[in-house]
Amino acid sequence: QVQLQESGPGLVKPSETLSLICTVSGGSINSHYWSWIRQPPGKGLEWIGYIHYSGNTNYNPSLRSRVTISVDSSRIQFSLKLTSVTAADTAVYYCARGTAAWGQGTLVTVSS
Amino acid sequence: ETVLTQSPGTLSLSPGERATLSCRASQSVSGSNLAWYQQKAGQAPRLLIFGASSRATGIPDRFSGSGSGTDFTLTISRLEPEDFAVYHCQQYGNSPWTFGQGTKVEIK
Numbered sequence: 001q002v003q004l005q006e007s008g009p010g011l012v013k014p015s016e017t018l019s020l021i022c023t024v025s026g027g028s029i030n031s032h033y034w035s036w037i038r039q040p041p042g043k044g045l046e047w048i049g050y051i052h053y054s055g056n057t058n059y060n061p062s063l064r065s066r067v068t069i070s071v072d073s074s075r076i077q078f079s080l081k082l083t084s085v086t087a088a089d090t091a092v093y094y095c096a097r098g099t100a101a102w103g104q105g106t107l108v109t110v111s112s
Numbered sequence: 113e114t115v116l117t118q119s120p121g122t123l124s125l126s127p128g129e130r131a132t133l134s135c136r137a138s139q140s141v142s143g144s145n146l147a148w149y150q151q152k153a154g155q156a157p158r159l160l161i162f163g164a165s166s167r168a169t170g171i172p173d174r175f176s177g178s179g180s181g182t183d184f185t186l187t188i189s190r191l192e193p194e195d196f197a198v199y200h201c202q203q204y205g206n207s208p209w210t211f212g213q214g215t216k217v218e219i220k
Contacts, residue, residue, distance in 0.1 A: 035209075037211075044200065044211060044212070044213045044214045045157065045200055045202070045211040045214075046211065047202070047208060047209045047210060047211060049208075050209070058207055058208065058209075059208070060208050061113065061208060094156055094157075099147045099159050099162050099202070099204065100159045100162070100168060100169075102156040102157060102158075102159075103156065104155075104156050105156050
């Protein structure tokens with residue numbers, strides 16, 4: 001059964017780049033869509049974007065200018081980069097495979 | 113962008129009662145590619161329903177999904193104590209994918 005785990009800094013300074021990695025165990029990135037989703041404290045879920053196993057990407061238009069999702073050559077990790085962050089980017093960030101498998105989430109706080 | 117509007121915002125019910133949650137889309141969701149998730153405090157969302165009406169693995173049959181086009185419903189036939197949580201709908205048929213704002217099911 002595939003499992004996902006997010007990792008990365010829990011604190012990022014304003015204007016810097018947020019970088020997270022999602023590590024896949026029990027499978028590899030050779031099928032499905034692989035997404036990033038975030039949830040600001042006390043708020044709803046926001047889809048950030050996905051990378052298809054073929055390499056095609058699709059991003060939320062509201063974040064497109066700042067987001068990059070890519071797959072590592074090992075095909076057991078994929079990453080999220082979000083540039084020029086502000087306090088509004090503070091959230092729990094989840095990675096997911098399709099709809100069914102989600103990581104536990106990691107809180108990223110943007111603060112100086 | 114396909115906006116999903118969930119109603120009601122909060123549903124106050126007692127264990128054993130029936131819960132009916134609505135998710136309305138601003139445009140038709142392609143392929144009825146709509147999912148429902150349950151989320152408890154401090155946890156990741158858990159998939160309940162995909163494709164509008166298919167139960168995910170291990171989900172009890174008291175959870176059912178229905179609908180197509182722009183109107184979708186999640187029904188919990190008889191609420192168990194562990195069902196009190198926040199429920200989210202998500203459409204993945206149109207680009208960009210989007211989520212509703214959530215419905216909280218609380219104990220009355």
